[in-house]
Amino acid sequence: MRKAAMRKAAKIGTWFTFAFVLGMVLVSRSSAQTNTTPDLAVIVNPKNAVDSLSLNDLVKIYRGERQYWKGNLPIVLLFRPPGSYERMIALRVIFQMTESQYKQYWVSKIMRAEATAPPTELFSGGMTKEGVMAIPGAIGCISATDLRPGMKVLHIDGHLPGEANYPLH
Amino acid sequence: MGQVVLHLASPLSKKVAYFGEVSFTAQPTAYAVDVERSIIRYDHNDYFKLSFGRYHTPINYWNTAFHHGLWLQTTISRPEMIRFGGRFQPVHFFGMLAEGNIPSGSLGLGYEVGLGNGRAGVISRAGDFGDVNNNRAWVARLFARPTGLQGFQFGGAIYRDKISPTPALPGDPTFGEWISSAQLVWAKETPEFISEFANVHHRNNLTGHISDSQAFYAQLAYRLPWQQKKWKPYSRFEYTHIPVTEPLFSLADFRVQDLVGPTVGVRYDITDFAAFKLESRPTKRGHKDPEVNGVFVQTSFTF
Numbered sequence: 355m356r357k358a359a360m361r362k363a364a365k366i367g368t369w370f371t372f373a374f375v376l377g378m379v380l381v382s383r384s385s386a387q388t389n390t391t392p393d394l395a396v397i398v399n400p401k402n403a404v405d406s407l408s409l410n411d412l413v414k415i416y417r418g419e420r421q422y423w424k425g426n427l428p429i430v431l432l433f434r435p436p437g438s439y440e441r442m443i444a445l446r447v448i449f450q451m452t453e454s455q456y457k458q459y460w461v462s463k464i465m466r467a468e469a470t471a472p473p474t475e476l477f478s479g480g481m482t483k484e485g486v487m488a489i490p491g492a493i494g495c496i497s498a499t500d501l502r503p504g505m506k507v508l509h510i511d512g513h514l515p516g517e518a519n520y521p522l523h
Numbered sequence: 524m525g526q527v528v529l530h531l532a533s534p535l536s537k538k539v540a541y542f543g544e545v546s547f548t549a550q551p552t553a554y555a556v557d558v559e560r561s562i563i564r565y566d567h568n569d570y571f572k573l574s575f576g577r578y579h580t581p582i583n584y585w586n587t588a589f590h591h592g593l594w595l596q597t598t599i600s601r602p603e604m605i606r607f608g609g610r611f612q613p614v615h616f617f618g619m620l621a622e623g624n625i626p627s628g629s630l631g632l633g634y635e636v637g638l639g640n641g642r643a644g645v646i647s648r649a650g651d652f653g654d655v656n657n658n659r660a661w662v663a664r665l666f667a668r669p670t671g672l673q674g675f676q677f678g679g680a681i682y683r684d685k686i687s688p689t690p691a692l693p694g695d696p697t698f699g700e701w702i703s704s705a706q707l708v709w710a711k712e713t714p715e716f717i718s719e720f721a722n723v724h725h726r727n728n729l730t731g732h733i734s735d736s737q738a739f740y741a742q743l744a745y746r747l748p749w750q751q752k753k754w755k756p757y758s759r760f761e762y763t764h765i766p767v768t769e770p771l772f773s774l775a776d777f778r779v780q781d782l783v784g785p786t787v788g789v790r791y792d793i794t795d796f797a798a799f800k801l802e803s804r805p806t807k808r809g810h811k812d813p814e815v816n817g818v819f820v821q822t823s824f825t826f
Binding site: 413422450454458461464465466469470 | 566
């Protein structure tokens with residue numbers, strides 16, 4: 355009798371544990387989905403021959419350490435103004451700077467004659483898209499939700515926005 | 524008032540740009556105006572950029588990283604080995620400069636090679652009016668900025684010139700000059716570390732007498748995490764050694780003195796673009812010279 359009761363208790367315990375773990379997985383999945391923010395897509399002019407960049411290359415480009423595409427085409431940096439979602443992601447992942455450090459970085463760079471101006475700031479994703487389409491060497495960052503057909507999106511470290519291991523989010 | 528510096532930066536076309544730096548330095552009766560840098564540069568690509576004009580000589584990290592930007596540098600003063608108006612190393616260089624990246628993957632190699640007028644007869648000045656002895660100076664610098672270590676940089680440079688001192692010395696000798704230097708930099712703020720070494724080799728071309736003088740400094744600073752990260756204490760140790768038989772630096776008109784001196788100070792960033800600095804510099808020159816203690820304050824800002 356006692357053995358049967360113990361077996362029953364173990365079975366209930368197993369089911370309870372299974373149900374608890376399953377519930378936790380579902381809760382974590384649903385909370386992960388609600389916390390999901392759009393990835394940051396890197397776009398270039400469709401005529402640009404570049405299809406992919408490593409994150410290191412992107413960092414060098416946005417920090418003004420690499421200023422030319424292959425073929426000696428000057429890179430034109432387009433950026434979003436303070437307070438925008440795209441800028442927040444780029445400062446954290448690409449520049450690894452605070453807003454103050456970013457401003458100081460470009461003042462320093464101009465004083466050192468390493469650049470003539472900081473990245474051009476455009477006030478909307480739409481303006482960024484238009485700028486990239488109009489300027490052959492332009493590169494810009496927009497929210498992946500703003501992507502439209504016809505835009506050239508770069509692979510970063512071999513991944514596109516929305517894929518696992520995409521680094522810009 | 525100290526010094527007011529104007530920076531000019533203007534793209535003239537997609538690949539040509541102009542950079543200028545003009546200083547107004549307070550003197551007892553007026554301001555001295557000086558064109559510190561005036562550079563026109565053609566960028567072919569990331570690997571080759573060619574420019575002409577007046578530079579801060581790329582023999583020294585500090586000289587090319589901070590220029591006249593007192594706000595840019597952590598401390599009040601420049602290191603003695605590259606101070607403005609100093610003679611140990613040529614601060615300015617007039618001529619042409621090729622620079623760029625070297626394809627090297629994550630090592631991040633870069634180069635600078637220059638050819639120009641070198642030092643004037645007054646050796647603290649550059650040859651702005653032409654080369655004083657029709658023997659061009661050249662400089663070559665190689666450095667690495669590894670991709671995985673943002674802010675880390677190391678490298679070295681060599682500089683070659685022939686000096687014809689003014690006023691002329693008895694027998695009218697000229698001096699061959701070789702300068703070799705090395706830099707190790709961690710350009711972050713937690714911590715910041717800058718260290719440089721230079722050896723100046725002089726040869727009296729009349730007597731064949733040679734001599735080597737050395738200088739180095741190491742600077743350490745740390746941005747404190749409290750009070751909105753406004754405080755940044757720092758310390759620097761400097762050392763300069765000039766042999767008593769040095770054929771040029773030991774002469775009255777061209778003298779460079781020995782130096783042993785620590786610097787201790789603190790920087791308070793009032794805003795993103797303005798800083799207040801307080802610094803103590805006890806320095807000792809020659810063996811028989813007394814130690815001189817100085818306390819300095821400075822406000823620097825940019826806009």
